[in-house]
Amino acid sequence: xxxKLTFTTVAVLGIALAGGTAWWLQSRPHAPTPITGAAGxxxxxxxxGAPRVVGVEVAKVTVQSLRDDAEAVGSLRARQSxxxxxxxxxxxxxxxFKDGGPVRxxxxxxxxxxxxxxxxxxxxxxxxxxxxxxxxxxxxxxxANFVAQQTLDTSAANLQVAQAQLALAQARLARxxxxxxFDGTAGIRLVNVGDxxxxxxxxxxxxxxxxxxxxxxxxxxxxxxxxxxxSVELTLDALPGQSFQAVVEAVEPLLDANGRSLGVxxxxxxxxxxxxxxxxxxxxxxxxxTTVFSVNDAALVVPEEAIVPQRGRQFVIxxxxxxxxxxxxxxxxxxxxxxxxxxxxxxxGKVEIVAGxxxxxxxxxxxxxxxxxxxxxxxxxxxxxGAAAQAARPAASAASR
Numbered sequence: 001x002x003x004k005l006t007f008t009t010v011a012v013l014g015i016a017l018a019g020g021t022a023w024w025l026q027s028r029p030h031a032p033t034p035i036t037g038a039a040g041x042x043x044x045x046x047x048x049g050a051p052r053v054v055g056v057e058v059a060k061v062t063v064q065s066l067r068d069d070a071e072a073v074g075s076l077r078a079r080q081s082x083x084x085x086x087x088x089x090x091x092x093x094x095x096x097f098k099d100g101g102p103v104r105x106x107x108x109x110x111x112x113x114x115x116x117x118x119x120x121x122x123x124x125x126x127x128x129x130x131x132x133x134x135x136x137x138x139x140x141x142x143x144a145n146f147v148a149q150q151t152l153d154t155s156a157a158n159l160q161v162a163q164a165q166l167a168l169a170q171a172r173l174a175r176x177x178x179x180x181x182f183d184g185t186a187g188i189r190l191v192n193v194g195d196x197x198x199x200x201x202x203x204x205x206x207x208x209x210x211x212x213x214x215x216x217x218x219x220x221x222x223x224x225x226x227x228x229x230x231s232v233e234l235t236l237d238a239l240p241g242q243s244f245q246a247v248v249e250a251v252e253p254l255l256d257a258n259g260r261s262l263g264v265x266x267x268x269x270x271x272x273x274x275x276x277x278x279x280x281x282x283x284x285x286x287x288x289x290t291t292v293f294s295v296n297d298a299a300l301v302v303p304e305e306a307i308v309p310q311r312g313r314q315f316v317i318x319x320x321x322x323x324x325x326x327x328x329x330x331x332x333x334x335x336x337x338x339x340x341x342x343x344x345x346x347x348x349g350k351v352e353i354v355a356g357x358x359x360x361x362x363x364x365x366x367x368x369x370x371x372x373x374x375x376x377x378x379x380x381x382x383x384x385x386g387a388a389a390q391a392a393r394p395a396a397s398a399a400s401r
């Protein structure tokens with residue numbers, strides 16, 4: 001029992017001694033390691049009081065054409081499109097069109113059985129003739145003072161009633177024929193001769209595809225940019241390799257409360273590319289739409305990597321020549337200068353600078369985090385060379401070991 005207690009005590013003391021030794025080794029002060037250059041000697045700027053020269057990658061502020069646009073998806077639709085429906089119940093007696101064939105405005109497409117309506121028209125015409133004869137006879141009698149003026153007034157009222165009844169019968173007769181409201185192309189019929197249909201039933205679709213529209217929606221942030229008359233470019237998945245031009249025709253005044261989007265309608269130019277080759281544009285086609293808000297042919301652009309955001313403001317670090325008397329080594333040719341800028345359009349890794357820089361200025365695109373203040377000396381390195389040199393140093397150290 002005593003030997004077991006002794007063994008436990010020795011083990012606890014050994015663990016405590018090992019832990020204390022490890023803590024002392026980790027917490028003891030280390031001597032500073034000197035910074036050496038590629039050859040093993042002191043690097044540039046390591047001398048007492050000399051600033052450290054930072055290697056950075058740079059790019060020029062260039063001038064190029066930049067377009068402010070927005071992409072969306074939409075659907076094509078014909079300028080005029082309607083589903084024909086009857087206003088009266090009845091039985092179809094004739095269909096005067098071919099499925100998918102052209103029709104002219106005013107052409108009777110669907111004719112209903114109108115025997116009863118024609119009989120009503122004939123009845124009203126007879127009653128009108130009687131009323132006209134009675135009115136004419138009473139006029140002659142009143143002129144000869146054989147009847148009172150009241151009799152003539154009653155005849156005049158009866159004549160007006162007969163005329164109204166005839167007009168009503170003719171309107172009912174006209175509604176037994178469904179006519180084309182415009183020139184276009186008929187769709188596939190949904191009824192046949194002999195069908196008894198109710199008022200409001202679908203008969204056939206009619207479209208005028210000579211002018212096509214594209215309907216699409218944009219996020220609400222573009223509400224202040226999109227306006228009628230702006231250019232629109234679109235491509236269709238059904239017609240690869242072809243592009244079409246359109247013009248914004250109307251903008252929805254209300255936003256969609258569900259998606260917070262704005263409805264836009266554009267009219268296609270049939271003389272555009274693709275349309276002149278008889279492209280079979282059809283309603284319902286899926287379209288990829290690009291709305292062009294503006295084009296700046298002399299935009300100042302820099303790579304996006306050059307932008308340094310700080311406290312809600314945007315900066316770039318310009319590469320400038322040092323001021324005289326700055327006390328820098330003679331081999332220092334460039335220093336940093338932080339410049340606040342105003343950004344514009346972003347496109348494909350580039351960002352437009354609206355204010356803050358000029359064409360031809362040089363800005364830092366890599367290494368900004370090592371430039372702590374304005375006037376820091378720097379040297380320009382080729383893109384990727386700094387990273388390659390840093391990767392080569394561990395490999396060289398490992399090889400020397």
